[in-house]
Amino acid sequence: AQKITQTQPGMFVQEKEAVTLDCTYDTSDPSYGLFWYKQPSSGEMIFLIYQGSYDQQNATEGRYSLNFQKARKSANLVISASQLGDSAMYFCAMREDYSSASKIIFGSGTRLSIRP
Amino acid sequence: DTAVSQTPKYLVTQMGNDKSIKCEQNLGHDTMYWYKQDSKKFLKIMFSYNNKELIINETVPNRFSPKSPDKAHLNLHINSLELGDSAVYFCASSRTSGGTYEQYFGPGTRLTVT
Numbered sequence: 001a002q003k004i005t006q007t008q009p010g011m012f013v014q015e016k017e018a019v020t021l022d023c024t025y026d027t028s029d030p031s032y033g034l035f036w037y038k039q040p041s042s043g044e045m046i047f048l049i050y051q052g053s054y055d056q057q058n059a060t061e062g063r064y065s066l067n068f069q070k071a072r073k074s075a076n077l078v079i080s081a082s083q084l085g086d087s088a089m090y091f092c093a094m095r096e097d098y099s100s101a102s103k104i105i106f107g108s109g110t111r112l113s114i115r116p
Numbered sequence: 117d118t119a120v121s122q123t124p125k126y127l128v129t130q131m132g133n134d135k136s137i138k139c140e141q142n143l144g145h146d147t148m149y150w151y152k153q154d155s156k157k158f159l160k161i162m163f164s165y166n167n168k169e170l171i172i173n174e175t176v177p178n179r180f181s182p183k184s185p186d187k188a189h190l191n192l193h194i195n196s197l198e199l200g201d202s203a204v205y206f207c208a209s210s211r212t213s214g215g216t217y218e219q220y221f222g223p224g225t226r227l228t229v230t
Contacts, residue, residue, distance in 0.1 A: 035218055045221035095217060
């Protein structure tokens, strides 16, 4: 069964607009972590933001925020005031177990393109 | 001041050859991983080592053999390369205590098998 679902294969957004990238997840584990990674065309994987299942507040990191809706099992990434450099693939990922080195499962990604 | 480094960055080889990819991290992390990213950008874990011990071994052909000489290094050796092995291979590392456990990735190794 798909654990992480990203339903938007591609998105186009005008520069300076805010953008929301969707992510839903499936787990029965009460303890889990959710991550977003960015992969620009150069290929490296860049960690953006983390949300723990027990965190009361939505995570924020600069222009990135995570809209965490636990009951709906969604963890959408919001990028405010988008920039041309935000054009990249974005991956949502989940870690189900806080014990040592459990694996992170990635979604299929969303390709975001920012228009000038 | 690279956190996670991989060598080589590009690897072009013929079917049937044996090749290795090296990975090193200087973050003091205790866990390291190998991922494979296919042409559709799908990223899947292959192996994970915690303190030099293999703890995750996904359904990977046994032509792939990881080796961790110490906590800072995790190498991947591939025997009898096949066309389907062509992909980008990422090494990553993380802590497994006292943090959020995010994984830091190396730059990737693009393997092309001809």
